[in-house]
Amino acid sequence: MIYNLPNLCDHKNMNEKKIDFDKILDQIRVFAPATVANMICGFDILGFAVDYPGDEVNMYRVAEPGVRIRSIQGDDGRLPLDADKNTVSACVKMLLKHLGIEKELGVEIELIKHMPIGSGLGSSSASTVAGLFAINTLLGNPLSKEELLPFCVEGERLACGHGHADNVAPALMGGITLVRGYEPLDVIALPVPEELYAGVVFPKVDVPTRDARQLIKEKVLLKEAVTQWGNIAGLVAGLYRKDYDLISRSMQDVLIEPTRAILIPEFYAMKQIALDAGALSFGISGSGPSVVAIARGQEIAEQAAARIQQHLTDCEIDSFKYVSAVNVGGPKVL
Amino acid sequence: MIYNLPNLCDHKNMNEKKIDFDKILDQIRVFAPATVANMICGFDILGFAVDYPGDEVNMYRVAEPGVRIRSIQGDDGRLPLDADKNTVSACVKMLLKHLGIEKELGVEIELIKHMPIGSGLGSSSASTVAGLFAINTLLGNPLSKEELLPFCVEGERLACGHGHADNVAPALMGGITLVRGYEPLDVIALPVPEELYAGVVFPKVDVPTRDARQLIKEKVLLKEAVTQWGNIAGLVAGLYRKDYDLISRSMQDVLIEPTRAILIPEFYAMKQIALDAGALSFGISGSGPSVVAIARGQEIAEQAAARIQQHLTDCEIDSFKYVSAVNVGGPKVL
The missing domain is CATH 3.30.70.890 (GHMP kinase, C-terminal domain)
Known part of the structure; x- marks a missing residue:
């Protein structure tokens, strides 16, 4: 599957992806899985998701427009509460801007981290994917998972300085994923032997x-x-x-x-x-x-x-x- | 499939692979295909065989023990007729030695090359594979294709100075092959999309x-x-x-x-x-x-x-x- 990475914040899709404000949910709670990038031999291209651990995002629709972090648990105070600096909220804002509704919608986020930061388990990816999956679900799924992936990659760039997809791809798609290449982003789901x-x-x-x-x-x-x-x-x-x-x-x-x-x-x-x-x-x-x-x-x-x-x-x-x-x-x- | 590359000329298999001299054929003619190594991106590990061109070996059982080259066609006189220096005959001798019958059996070889030498089409591999497949068939197939492969790799070493398998593996097995590794030699047959x-x-x-x-x-x-x-x-x-x-x-x-x-x-x-x-x-x-x-x-x-x-x-x-x-x-x- 090839993914285009255009200017993610442009408004060109605003009309195509019309959001029905009456159908937006009031609240949603999402879990996204930890991931094992590289899968031993596939540096920067392979990765797989695990059932456990993972991060949770609890997202609330609120009256006041804007994206805010309400609380973060499990980070030992290491992650910023400032919505512009926190990767999860920054990605949610980016998606709302892409949809052209960032000035109309208000959401507040509780981030619950169930795994340590800097563990090599895709901690930031799990949070980013949880946040983006949550806002997309809250809005009634205007974007497919495939369309969400470039936003997740952008979130990884914000968090780590590198727009790698070997954690966010399996965290979002599940299973074992191959990132064949980046120009354009090309992600392939590989089969998962059940044992x-x-x-x-x-x-x-x-x-x-x-x-x-x-x-x-x-x-x-x-x-x-x-x-x-x-x-x-x-x-x-x-x-x-x-x-x-x-x-x-x-x-x-x-x-x-x-x-x-x-x-x-x-x-x-x-x-x-x-x-x-x-x-x-x-x-x-x-x-x-x-x-x-x-x-x-x-x-x-x-x-x-x-x-x-x-x-x-x-x-x-x-x-x-x-x-x-x-x-x-x-x-x-x- | 893992292949062992032991001392190919040892006699340890002599008794296991008993040759019935009464059942050895008088003559056989074998075609082995040209191969496209690397398959564009898979340097030294991928390769595939083509239906055409390829090399032919015409092999005769003769009374006088030993392996001799009778003639070579299509090589513009570039290949040695000396049975110890020609890769095809040298490989046939190696196999006979491995089977412990090099002093009893006599074979003569006609090599007919249908592709240019040094073309990048696995010319030496096709000849080697044709020769080894021919002698094995002449003898009533004492070795499986899998068992023949290490001898083919050894032939490639004689011909090119490198014991690469990315030409001999597809030439012998057909289809698209992956040489996963050499220690031990590990060759995987990949599926061939029919179009x-x-x-x-x-x-x-x-x-x-x-x-x-x-x-x-x-x-x-x-x-x-x-x-x-x-x-x-x-x-x-x-x-x-x-x-x-x-x-x-x-x-x-x-x-x-x-x-x-x-x-x-x-x-x-x-x-x-x-x-x-x-x-x-x-x-x-x-x-x-x-x-x-x-x-x-x-x-x-x-x-x-x-x-x-x-x-x-x-x-x-x-x-x-x-x-x-x-x-x-x-x-x-x-």
């Missing part, structure tokens, strides 16, 4: 996305790039074939992991534990520090994650653990 | 594989590698979905083509002609100088190839033209 589970562990150490990106070298060996794209092609084929052995052989990252693993305590010990527990693969979720054991079946994912967490506890590192199937629906109204 | 046709044009200029490889830089920009592997993943998904638009968008090479195109006269003019004729994509076949227009349907492939050839004629460059569907059977007994 695929993720055991995610977030060691409570701080690895800002920007730092994790800066570590990565601008140039790579062609030989290693060939190994990487052989694996990426193998993974895509494996997903279509539901061939868990092929998926396992393919989910290896020879390019990015060796650099980013340095920032994550006990990375290689955790990897060995996950593989010993029978995981298909193990690696960094997004830019880390969360790590993910990808497994065939819930039980192995549970075991791998539990053993990894125990190891971190033994090393006196606090952590969170989340075990989930690959999410197939994307955001949902609660 | 996929190739219009191949070989401009008669000399681009030795070794030179074409040496032009390529050891390091590449990660940004460009990401673009490339997005395309590779998109192509694999497109093949499974039979989505010709996605296949078309994905078959773009930002990394290798800009360098290798320099060696091919009129490359960008030919590319424009192919795309104007409605081809899904256009690029270099293997290391060139053959070029390929990949099209949906025979007619467009024919038109693209014919117009490209006409352009080369206008530029006073001789050429050969081959239009074919993707071959799905691999080598065949004639």
Whole structure:
């Protein structure tokens, strides 16, 4: 599916997407899922959503026009309440402007974060997707999910400085997504083998996305790039074939992991534990520090994650653990 | 499918693969197809076979033990008749040694080349595959195709100095193949959308594989590698979905083509002609100088190839033209 990224705030669609103010809902509550970007080998192009954790947006229609943040929970006070600076409200404003109703409609937002910021689980993407899905649903779905995606990408640009789609695409579309390219934005939904589970562990150490990106070298060996794209092609084929052995052989990252693993305590010990527990693969979720054991079946994912967490506890590192199937629906109204 | 590449000449399989000398055929004639390695975006990992052209091996069982080349046609005298130096006979000897019967069996080979050497169409691979498929069939198929593949890769190493599988794998297996990796050799058959046709044009200029490889830089920009592997993943998904638009968008090479195109006269003019004729994509076949227009349907492939050839004629460059569907059977007994 190709997405156009025009000037998102222009009014050209105002008449096409006529909003019936009588039908706007008074309130809505939306959950959007966390995501595991890269899916081990597919740096910047692959990602998948998980059922758990995720962020929630509670949105209210109010009389006074404008977009405001009412409250934020679960962010330890790290996110701005200023509606122009907060990514969620900024994206909602952008959408209202695009629809030409930003001066008429008033909405207030409660943001409830159920996952840590800077965890490598697409925390900002989940919030952005929840906010945009919420306002679109509140308005009676003037835009399709496909039409919402460019706004989500813009939100990622506001939050992280990079308009990457490898978190927002799976958070919005659900499942496993491939971002084939950006010029134009071209997102493909890949099949989800139903026994695929993720055991995610977030060691409570701080690895800002920007730092994790800066570590990565601008140039790579062609030989290693060939190994990487052989694996990426193998993974895509494996997903279509539901061939868990092929998926396992393919989910290896020879390019990015060796650099980013340095920032994550006990990375290689955790990897060995996950593989010993029978995981298909193990690696960094997004830019880390969360790590993910990808497994065939819930039980192995549970075991791998539990053993990894125990190891971190033994090393006196606090952590969170989340075990989930690959999410197939994307955001949902609660 | 994972292939082991053990010491190919050891005798450990001698007893398992017992050859019944009474059942060995007296003569066999085998055709093996030309191949388009890389498939535009998949440098060193993707390739497909075409129905036409291809090489033929005519093999005779003779009384005197040993492997000999009886004659070679179509090589302009460029290939060695010495059975130890000719890749086809050297591979046949290797297989006989592996089976432990090299001192008992005598075979003589006629090699008939139907495509130019150094054309970028997997000329040496087609001959190697024809030879190995011929001897295996002559012997009553002691090895499966999967078991033959490592011998074909070894033949490629003898011929080109590199043990690449992106030509021999499709030549032997037919269809579109992915070489996921080499340690161990892991080859995946990808689906072949039935309307996929190739219009191949070989401009008669000399681009030795070794030179074409040496032009390529050891390091590449990660940004460009990401673009490339997005395309590779998109192509694999497109093949499974039979989505010709996605296949078309994905078959773009930002990394290798800009360098290798320099060696091919009129490359960008030919590319424009192919795309104007409605081809899904256009690029270099293997290391060139053959070029390929990949099209949906025979007619467009024919038109693209014919117009490209006409352009080369206008530029006073001789050429050969081959239009074919993707071959799905691999080598065949004639």
